[in-house]
Structures are given as C-alpha cells and as structure tokens.
C-alpha cells in the first residue's frame with residue numbers, strides 16, 4: 008500500500024516512521040510519503056488560505072495549491088491500478104471505525120488531505136471525485152484544529168491491518184472492535200504486585216477455563232461500558248453461556 012499525506016505541518020506526521028509503521032515501511036509492505044502543501048504554492052508568501060465567501064470568522068484553504076498537490080499523486084496511480092482513495096479528515100465526516108479501517112486496508116493507494124483553518128474549499132473534493140474515491144472522515148465527536156492528528160489515527164489503524172505489519176497476526180483477532188466485543192484485561196509478571204494478585208485462573212494452565220474466563224471478562228466489560236455493542240451483535244455471536252453475562 009502507498010499512502011501520500013499532504014499538510015502545511017508535515018513534521019506533525021514524523022512519528023509515523025517510528026515502531027510498526029516504520030518497520031512496515033522498511034519491509035516494503037507500506038510506503039508513506041508526507042508532502043508539504045506549501046511546495047505547491049507559487050507566490051512569495053506561499054499562500055494557502057484566504058477569506059471565506061459568504062463572510063464568517065477564520066480562513067479557508069485555497070483550491071489551487073490543493074489541486075496541484077493532489078494531481079501530483081493522483082497521476083501516479085497508474086490506470087491499471089484501482090482509483091486512489093482520498094481521505095479528508097473533517098468534523099463533518101463519516102465516523103471512522105474498525106470496519107472502515109479494515110475496508111481501507113485493502114486499498115492500493117490512500118491520499119490524505121490534512122486541512123487547517125476552517126477547512127478546504129469544497130470544490131477541491133468535488134474536483135477530486137473525478138480522480139479518486141473521496142471520503143470525509145471524522146475520528147470522533149470532538150473538534151480538532153486540523154486534520155493531521157486524525158490522519159495519524161487513521162493511518163495507524165489501517166496500516167496495522169496490512170498483512171505483515173503486525174508481528175503476530177493472532178493478536179489482531181480478539182481485539183476490541185475486531186469481533187464486536189471489547190478485549191479482556193491482560194496481566195504479566197510478577198504474579199503478586201503491591202497487594203494485587205493476578206487472577207488464579209490465569210496461572211492454572213487450564214486453557215479451556217482460561218478461554219471461558221477471558222470471554223466472560225470481554226462480555227462483562229462490553230456490557231459495562233459499551234452496551235450498544237452487545238445489542239449490535241448478531242444473535243449467533245452469543246452462545247448460551249454468554250447470555251448468562
């Protein structure tokens with residue numbers, strides 16, 4: 008997978024090179040390029056914003072730099088490849104979920120347009136729709152100052168699902184939101200720590216009982232903090248023992 012990110016603060020995306028994503032890039036599984044939007048301006052002040060038509064507070068990002076920037080990578084999605092997906096972080100987007108991360112992990116080319124100010128001139132996404140599948144995406148019901156943090160969140164959630172990125176693919180299966188339940192609590196040595204002991208069952212070696220205990224903790228946790236997730240599970244996802252929880 009190739010990911011191109013555009014921002015007026017490219018250094019914001021520097022942490023992507025760390026840890027798993029960095030390894031995936033080194034392994035050639037993933038290529039992430041971060042571009043400075045101001046490289047696509049031509050005036051002395053490298054202007055990327057202007058006042059909003061219709062009035063109102065703040066500034067809006069001009070269409071011309073964005074069109075030049077996006078064109079520079081849309082063109083590289085060769086005609087044989089699938090169309091690139093343009094992700095536009097926005098407070099007004101569809102909410103990003105694990106299901107959406109799984110869907111986007113199958114894309115060949117992701118382009119992320121990180122806006123600032125009051126957002127990007129809407130004609131940029133209208134024009135982009137001729138060249139890419141455009142998705143406005145919110146990472147949650149709270150307001151950020153720009154798209155960079157949302158881009159980091161989405162790229163991490165997507166990239167870790169690409170085969171070969173995560174060391175042990177097993178660890179992807181029983182995760183929160185992967186199969187509709189939150190994950191169980193985890194413990195490691197020492198068995199007793201500051202008066203808090205690891206649940207005995209986990210030291211028993213009885214793998215059947217341990218699996219049952221973990222399942223029960225997942226159900227308990229999900230019911231406690233995200234009951235709507237339980238309601239959303241298909242009937243066949245819960246067996247008789249599960250319903251006891």
Ligand SMILES: Nc1cc(-c2ccc3ccn(Cc4ccccc4)c3c2)n[nH]1
Nearest residue numbers: 096097098122123146147151152153154
């Ligand atoms: N989930 C989520 C995403 C964002 C987000 C994404 C991109 C941008 C670009 C500019 N802003 C600032 C802004 C704040 C409010 C109204 C309009 C623009 C952004 C915010 N906030 N919250």
